[in-house]
Amino acid sequence: MARMFRVLGFWTLVIALMSFAGHMEEMSLLFFIQTAVFVLLGYLNFSERTYMLMFWGYMFIAFVGFTYWTVFVMGNPF
Template identity: 80%
Template sequence: MARMFRVLGFWTLAIGLMAFAGDMIEMALLFFFQTAVFVLLGYLNFSEKTYILMFWSYMIISFLGFTYWTFFEMGLPF
């Protein structure tokens, strides 16, 4: 399970680099931060249950943040 967090770190790094190349600096910084957190968690050797609870909490926080941003911060299209 710890290896999966390193894989998540790799993919968030790839997305961050693409965002940086596309001049989306804020998005790139967000994904670079996530990369650092995922790689760090990947080397801490927690139990599998702890990794699953951390992943679920990450998903809940990210989905709530995405929903808030799209509903309240992005303007209406018309």
């Protein structure tokens, strides 16, 4: 399971580099931070249950943040 967090770190790094090349600095900074966190967690050797709880916590925060951003920050297009 720890290896999967390192794989997540790799893919967030790829997304960060592509967004940086596309001049989206805020998005690339967010994904560089996620890369560092995922790679760090990948080397801490927690139990599988701990890794699953951290991943579901991450997914919950990501979905709530995305929903908040799309509803309240982006606003109504009409």
